[in-house]
Every structure is written in structure tokens, then in C-alpha cells.
Amino acid sequence: MVYPVPASAIDDEVRRAIAKALRKDEAAVTLDASIIEDLGGTSLDFLDITFRLEQAFGIKLPHNLLVDQIEELFGEGTAVDAAGKLTPGAIEVVRLRLGDHERLGGELFADEVPALVTTRALASGVKEILATLPAACACGASAWKKGDGVKVTCGACGKAPTFTDGDTLTQGWLRTAAKEKNLFAVA
Numbered sequence: 806m807v808y809p810v811p812a813s814a815i816d817d818e819v820r821r822a823i824a825k826a827l828r829k830d831e832a833a834v835t836l837d838a839s840i841i842e843d844l845g846g847t848s849l850d851f852l853d854i855t856f857r858l859e860q861a862f863g864i865k866l867p868h869n870l871l872v873d874q875i876e877e878l879f880g881e882g883t884a885v886d887a888a889g890k891l892t893p894g895a896i897e898v899v900r901l902r903l904g905d906h907e908r909l910g911g912e913l914f915a916d917e918v919p920a921l922v923t924t925r926a927l928a929s930g931v932k933e934i935l936a937t938l939p940a941a942c943a944c945g946a947s948a949w950k951k952g953d954g955v956k957v958t959c960g961a962c963g964k965a966p967t968f969t970d971g972d973t974l975t976q977g978w979l980r981t982a983a984k985e986k987n988l989f990a991v992a
């Protein structure tokens with residue numbers, strides 16, 4: 806179901822959440838900015854940003870790290886080797902999720918992955934969840950309309966929709982991507 810709020814308004818809300826969490830001017834939060842490298846964010850700031858986005862949209866973002874999700878699904882050592890470096894399969898997953906980056910051409914340590922997260926990557930994660938908007942509300946009506954800010958509500962009963970949560974969504978995506986691209990083949 807198409808979310809009844811324009812993509813540009815979703816991007817702006819994500820930029821606003823990041824700006825507030827980092828106490829930055831919103832204009833500095835461009836779509837291609839790395840939260841850590843360009844905006845000086847920390848892992849604690851990621852928690853703050855996540856909380857703000859969940860409140861603003863009424864969604865649950867993924868709370869597990871990508872590498873942890875991979876190892877949970879495909880087994881220990883499938884995402885990170887003994888030296889702490891990402892496996893080729895995990896690098897491919899990072900490229901697909903976070904966009905291409907010069908650093909993905911070489912070795913990448915697991916703890917370097919957060920630095921690759923940009924405003925755009927966060928916004929696309931939000932949009933992915935919003936795209937799970939059900940066709941109809943639990944009351945039976947198909948009458949989603951824009952509510953407060955970037956939220957939607959049912960035009961018939963006024964309730965908020967239930968979206969698929971971020972961790973569940975990422976897991977499903979990982980299973981599909983691994984099959985299609987033949988990543989993490991289990992011996």
C-alpha cells in the first residue's frame with residue numbers, strides 16, 4: 806500500500822530527527838551525510854535518532870545490527886571472520902543496504918560499518934517499513950489519510966496502522982537477498 810505522505814516529506818522528517826538528536830542545523834543534515842563521519846554522531850546518538858523516528862512515524866526500526874542478523878540466520882562466522890573483518894557476503898549485504906562506498910572495495914572491519922550509515926540509508930529504512938502499510942485498517946476500512954505530522958490514521962475509525970517491524974522486515978529481506986545472490990551458502 807502506498808504511504809499517503811510524499812517521499813520528500815519523509816526525507817525531511819528523517820533529516821529533522823537527526824538534526825535534533827545531534828543538535829545540528831537541519832541544513833547541515835544532507836541526504837548523503839554520514840551520521841558519524843560528517844555529522845559527528847556516536848552510537849548513543851543512533852539510539853536517540855531511532856527513538857525519534859519511531860515516535861514520528863509510529864514504526865519499529867531494526868534494533869539488531871546487520872552483521873548480527875546475518876549470523877543469526879546463516880550461522881556463526883558467516884558475516885565476520887576471526888579477525889573481525891566482514892566476509893564477502895556481508896560486504897555485499899552492506900552494499901545493498903547502505904549503498905556503494907569506496908571502502909566496500911577492500912577490507913572492512915565490522916566496527917567500521919556504522920560510519921557508512923547516511924541520512925539517505927536511514928530514510929530508505931523508514932520508507933521500507935512504511936511500505937508495509939496494510940491495504941485496510943483492522944476496522945475493515947481502506948481509508949488511510951495523513952494524520953499528525955508524517956503519521957497516517959484510518960479515515961473511518963481514527964486508529965493508527967500496524968507496520969511490519971524493522972527486524973522482521975530485514976530478516977525477510979536477508980533471506981531473499983541471500984538466495985538470489987547465493988550468499989552465505991551453507992555447506
Ligand SMILES: [Zn+2]
Nearest residue numbers: 942944959962
Ligand atoms: Zn479503521
